[in-house]
Amino acid sequence: MNQWGRDLALGFRFAFAGGREGWTRAVLTAVGVGLGVALLLLTTAIPNALAARDDRGNARTDFTYLSEVPPKAENTVLVGNADTVFHEADVRGRTLEPEGPRAPLPPGVDRFPAVGEMVVSPALERLLASDDGKLLRERLPDRIVGTIGNSGLVGSADLAFYRGAEGMERYADGANVTRIERFGDPNPPREKTDPVLVLLILVVLVVLLMPVAVFIGAAVRFGGERRDRRLAALRLVGSDGRMTRRIAAGEALAGALLGLVLGAVFFLIGRQIAGSVEVFRFSVFPDDLNPSPALALLVAVLVPAAAVLVTLLALRGVVIEPLGVVRTAKPARRRLWWRLLLPLGGLAMLYPMVGQGNDDGDFNQYLVVGGVMLLLVGVTALLPWVVEAVVARLGGGGIAWQLAVRRLQLSSGTAARLVNGVAVAVAGAIALQMLFAGVDNDYTKSTGFDLSKAQMQLTVGGEVDIEEAAERLRATEGVRRIAAHSDGWLGDKRLDPEKGAAVTVGDCAALRELARVTSCQDGDVFAVPRADSDTDTAQLAVPGRILYVDPSYEGSAPGREVAWKVPADLRTVDPRRDLSGMERGGFLITPKALPEGAAAAMTGRAYVGLDPSVSDARERVRNTAAALGPFVRAEDWWATEQSNRFASIRTGLFVGAVCVLLLIGASLLVSQLEQLRERKKLLSALVAFGTRRRTLSLSVLWQTAIPITLGLLLASAVGLTLGAVLLRMTDTAVRVDWGSLLSMTGAAAGVVLAVTLLSLPPLLRLMRPDGLRTE
Structure with missing residues (x-):
């Protein structure tokens, strides 16, 4: 162990005290490792960020729909639902009316706004002050x-407001306005675990993290050929040979440790940036992105190891002799059999769960993670063999093609390492999309x-006349068609009716x-007895x-019911x-057949057809809906609606995919420059021998295009x-x-093409005869 320590320490010294060659390689390695470490730290911080979002969301909960609403007291507040949507972004809104001096304040608010006042989230304040928020400003x-x-927002881009109100008690029906004694849900609902959704989460995590691990593994081998010659x-x-390999490992260890430091710096910078951006309607506060100490320690240990x-492992097939490195000799052909064992092993781990579906218990998490990892690792094992086998059979062509092919034939492993991470990411993404x-x-x-x-x-x-609302809507720019009616409920008794039916009020067209x-003419009444669920x-x-229209039930205030006599000229129609x-x-x-006083018990509904040529x-x-009344909902x-949890997992995949694509681009650029x-x-x-720069540039492009094409096919x-x-x-x-x-x-392919184009300027600078100067 002492010898190991001395050799690793010597390699560590060579990395920083071995001249420009040594520290340049160390810095390149550190940048590559640092990018991967930053994404790993970000990944370990995501569970804490999600938990923090959920905690703040639960802390501001007000509509819990409890069976018992507390009576009016000094410590109660009336809360009204004023949610709205602006350009497909949800805006959380609440109207507040304190009923006593000890009324609870919502989280993040230090005083109740008066009537005509409101407190808003920073993101909503910026939106209202911008030109884009002009229409929303009219609504608020x-x-x-x-x-x-x-503390009162779930994320940095959360759009929310609280506004003052009065006279809300007449609306207190529990659906639009409720009375509460405290904010927060003491018993947040727990959804039943869905095995398929758990499977999706596991596969998403593995697919997003595997490319990061591959890139870190490739980064520690930057500058391998020059390093071996120096050894x-x-x-x-x-x-001796073993000591030399340990010294080389010490150099890699130095780059990895420096990469940990850079990774922490990148992560802190990324955390601050994350607080000011929104990806797929998802945002967090920088303080939420705190990695779990245990997971961060695991990253700090595993990356250097x-x-x-x-x-x-990379130096096992390299013979380092005093007079040079035996790497330029024709290497032994790569064997295929053991490379196939990895994906076959992954399939073997997943096979017992085939056909399990959603009704046969949970999927074995260890088998799922292990099987998916082996299949994706199999890509990194098979790709060098595929590249070697294909480029060995490539024949003649133009000068640029020949230069590229010959380079790939001499170092197919290096070319494969460059695209391994891309191939793993694409393989996982295709599987997940399927x-x-x-x-x-x-x-x-x-x-x-x-x-x-209708589209709305x-x-x-x-309290709002539906006919007046329909006329206001018809006068709204962009409205092409309106269909409106009101509906309520009829019972056979004033209190606790045993039988009941829906009642709908509207003109003949409706x-x-x-x-x-x-x-049909005004004054007619129809019965529809053969409808679904009637x-x-x-x-x-x-x-x-x-x-009786609007009959009373146990627990509700009596006296609202209105008697109505079924007319003799009632007609039966089909639904x-x-x-x-x-x-x-x-x-x-x-309308003429509706008894007096029954309109107040009705809920009006207007179906709006929009003109697609009118923007906004x-x-x-x-x-228009906001102008009609405080609780008119639009x-x-x-065409379809989707499970919230399923949509959240898909959003998480998209957010993670964006981060991984950025890592792929940055790491590929560093690899290409190296x-x-x-x-x-x-x-x-x-x-110096007269080769045209265009020919060399095309050869570099072919050296990237051939491996990436093979990698994408695999x-x-x-x-x-x-x-x-x-x-x-x-x-x-x-x-x-x-x-x-x-x-x-x-x-x-687009990421690889962008990286190749970005590497052309430094390539042109390197293609100068004075690059032969040496010391």
């Missing part, structure tokens, strides 16, 4: 008197909305959208029977699906295989998402 005209602190000098002064192990596409239908369902006629819906309470009504209408539709995709049963009543039509409709219609530095004298010699094959196995594990039919496959490979 209150004077801004303060900002919400971080030959150590043999001249008496070191990996640097030593990778170096020792899995997401395969199970998407399980977590996405059709809304049934008729988007050809407004819901208004009885009722024809709900049922197969032929002749059981009592046929028994209640008896002429002369007394029914039809309305614009929302529902069959509306019960009673259809024209949705925002204008929301502004909702967008979509490779060009290694070939400085060779390039200068070729230029990654596509492994990704399709892994995706098919994962789909079979979830008991889903296997189908290839060709669009995702092409987009993933195209994105990877």
Whole structure:
């Protein structure tokens, strides 16, 4: 152990005291390792960030929909839901009316805003002050008197506001306005664990972290050829082969330790940047990104250890002699059999879970992680063999092609290392996209909305006349069509009715959208007994029977019910699906037939058809809704709706993929610059002999294009295989998402092309005859 320590320390000294050659290699290694370490630290910090977001979200919860609402007291506050949407971004809004001096304040707010005042999040304040927020400012005209602190926001880009109000008690129905004694949900709901979603999370983590590990492994081998030639000098002064390898490991260890420091610096810089950006509607505060101490310590131990192990393994096939390095001799052909064992082992680990699906317990996490890792590691093992086998058979061509091919034939392993991380990332991404596409239908369902006629819906309470609301909407710019009606509930008794049915009020045009009504005039009443989920209408539709609009139930305040007599000229009609995709049963009543006082118990609904040629039509409709009343809700219609947890996992994948792509680009650029530095004298010699710079530039492009093409083909094959196995594990039919496959490979190829173009300026600087000068 003492000898190991001395040799590693000597290599450590060589890295920084061995002249420009030594510290240049150490810095390049450190930058490559640092980028990977920064992303690893970011990954270990994400669970804490998500937990912090959830804690702050739970701490500001107000609508818990409890069965018992506390009575008015000195420590209660009325809270109204004033949520809105602006350009597809959710804006969380609440109206507050304290009912006593001890009313609780929401987190992040130091005082209640008065009527006409509001406190907003910093992100919302910036939006309202910008030109882009002009329409939203019309919707929120209150004077801004303060900002919400971080404790009241889930993320740095959170759009939220609290506004003052009065007279809210008349709206306190529990749906739009509620009374609370404290903010926060003491018992946040726990969703049942879905095995398929757990599988998605595990695979996402492995797929995002594997390229990082591959890049770190490649970074510690930067400058390997020059380093090995320098190590030959150590043999001249008496070191044996084992000592020389340990000294080389010490050099790699120095770069890795410096990489840890740079990684921490990169992480701190990235953490500050993360607090000012939003990716896929996801944002965090810098303080949330605190890595778990145990995981950070694990990274600090594993990265230097990996640097030593990778170096020792890389030098196993290199003979370092006093007079030079036997690497330029023809290397032995790589063997295929052991490389195939890795992906086959991964398939063997995943096979027992094939067909398990969503109803047969949880997936074994260790087998999932181990199997996916072996398959992805198999890409890094197979790619050098594939590159060597293909380039050995490439023949003649132009000068640039011949230079590139000959270089690849001499150092196919180096070329493969450059694209290993890209291939692993693409293979994992293809598999994940197949899995997401395969199970998407399980977590996405059709809304049934008729988007050809309406794209938005407004819901208004009885305090707002639905006809007036419809007229205001018709006058709104961008509105092409309006269909409006009101609905409520009928019971056979004033208190706790045993039978009940829906009641819908509207003009004849509106009722024809709900049922197969032929002749109709104001004053008519229709019964719809054969609609879906309707059981009592046929028994209640008896002429002369007394029914009650808005009957009272146990626990509610009596006296709101309005008596109504079923008319003798009642007609029965068949239902039809309305614009929302529902069959509306019960009673259809024209306005003249509605008893006096019943309108206040109705909920108005307006279906809005928009003119697609008018920009910001949705925002204008929301502004009209806000002007109608404080709790008039405007909702967008979509063809489908998706599970929140499934959507969150997919968002997490996109966020992680962006970070990994940035790492891929940065690491590839560093690798390319290191490779060009290694070939400085060779390039200068070729230029001195008259080789054109365009020819050399094309040769460098071919040296990148050939391995990346082979890597993407191998990654596509492994990704399709892994995706098919994962789909079979979830008991889903296997189908290839060709669009995702092409987009993933195209994105990877685009990153490589961008890196190649960025490396051209330094390449042109290196292609000078004076590069042959040496000391």
